[in-house]
Amino acid sequence: MKDALTVRHRLDAVDYLVDDGMAMALFLALRLGRPLLLEGEPGVGKTAAAKALARALETPLIRLQCYDGLTAGEALYEWNYQRQLLAIRLAEAKHARLTDADLFSAEFLQERPILRAVRHQGPVPPVLLIDEIDRADDEFEALLFEFLGEAGVTIPELGTFTARTPPVVVLTSNRSRELHDALRRRCLYHWIDFPEPERAVEIVRRAVPGATEPLIRTAVQFIGGVRGRGLEKAPGMAETIDWVAALSVLGAADLATAEVSRTIGTIAKTADDRAVVAAALGSHQESQV
Secondary structure (H helix, E strand, O other): OOOHHHHHHHHHHOOOOOOHHHHHHHHHHHHHOOOEEEEOOOOOOHHHHHHHHHHHHOOOEEEEEOOOOOOHHHHOEEEOHHHHHHHHHHHHHOOOOOOHHHHOOHHHEEEOHHHHHHOOOOOOOOEEEEEOHHHOOHHHHHHHHHHHHHOEEEEOOOEEEEOOOOOEEEEEEOOOOOOOHHHHHOOEEEEOOOOOHHHHHHHHHHHOOOOOHHHHHHHHHHHHHHHHHOOOOOOOHHHHHHHHHHHHHOOOOOOOOHHHHHHHHHOOOOHHHHHHHHHHHHHHHHHHO
16 A cells, blocks of 8 residues: 555445544554554444454454463464374384474464464465453563564474564554553554544444434434543444444434433443433433423
């Protein structure tokens, strides 16, 4: 992609709308071959950005979902111990002896997402999504430093594997904890905010083509209002889309119908938030009478 505008157009073609800042961040990540760290509230489209980028580049998406306790064996590589044991038994049956070099060879190596991205052989490098890196622990972050800085993975028994062409790496974080400075230094950075009203309307329009225009605009405006009420889990674009889709299924043309109050669970994710949203919805409906 020759410039940020091209990135924006290519993503638009796969129904992912970005602003100028996001388009530039993705363009620079592609052109410089640097990992991109995306932060923002849950539901604003961080994971969707990596998926859309893979579609726009027509390349595979390799996803590593992070969680507490994630290990190198699950993220980078591990050895196929069952095949190694079978090889040992076959050798014993033939009265042969296997060395460590025989057992710890590429034949017995199991690729996990990061090593798979490094060893990818396709014409276009894959998009590697390291999703919700903030859910993993500090030790796992340290495992990523070599890969993020050098696009390589060192396996003590085999040496270092370095990507022929660095994969496009997108890391996402909901900021549930602070990430290590060493990880941030290895990445470009972009904060994804809840989109401006007109772009939010267009995003919902594409995601829920069956919804009416008045419903989409009213719902987006309402969500924008409740986001400023100090909710524990402020609804993002994902929740907005879910809500409009639910209202559309119910045949609602606006937020005035009685059934709307029974769909609050699509946007309010805690009991306290539900009470706040219900009150806001009640006020909105009264103002429309």
